Amino acid sequence: DVKVTQSSRYLVKRTGEKVFLECVQDMDHENMFWYRQDPGLGLRLIYFSYDVKMKEKGDIPEGYSVSREKKERFSLILESASTNQTSMYLCASSTGGTHEQFFGPGTRLTVL
């Protein structure tokens, strides 16, 4: 089975802190994604990557950056966390040949 793991289930940070969210997949997938999930808004794409060191902005990239140095790992970085970045963050991966995205368990981030 495909497994997508995220470094933390719950995270509490202070305003202005630099925050790293890590995602690892074990199925050699080319594509990886970061979404944020907010009530009434569904999932919104922050960034995605279709290859190592390649990235593209999603719909809401402001305030975020990403890093993909290895194929299995995709990191989301909040350079200076703000309270409006309090949310659930979901990572996903997929291959180019299939149509399904596989999701991690999510990280619920609270910024105080």
Next chain:
Amino acid sequence: AQTVTQSQPEMSVQEAETVTLSCTYDTSESDYYLFWYKQPPSRQMILVIRQEAYKQQNATENRFSVNFQKAAKSFSLKISDSQLGDAAMYFCAYRSRLGTSGSRLTFGEGTQLTVNP
């Protein structure tokens, strides 16, 4: 840009009954994929069913089936013989077949389904 709309924030159904969740989308493309994902409480999102736009036949997976109306840009999910384990947030999603963006999904707002015993 494509958009996906789920107009029912919440739905409820009695156990063993049938429920239909609605989804509409907007696109100028003719070839794409549509999905329904399920997110159980405190559990990972999983794929329920997938539809390819070039296929006229509606997809089915056991108790789950879709009503795909391409001209109307409508993609509803029918759950038959509802079970307590079907209680979850359901998301409709769209995927283009074009370019590097072909792998990204656009999600609707979600529908919270409650199953009453």
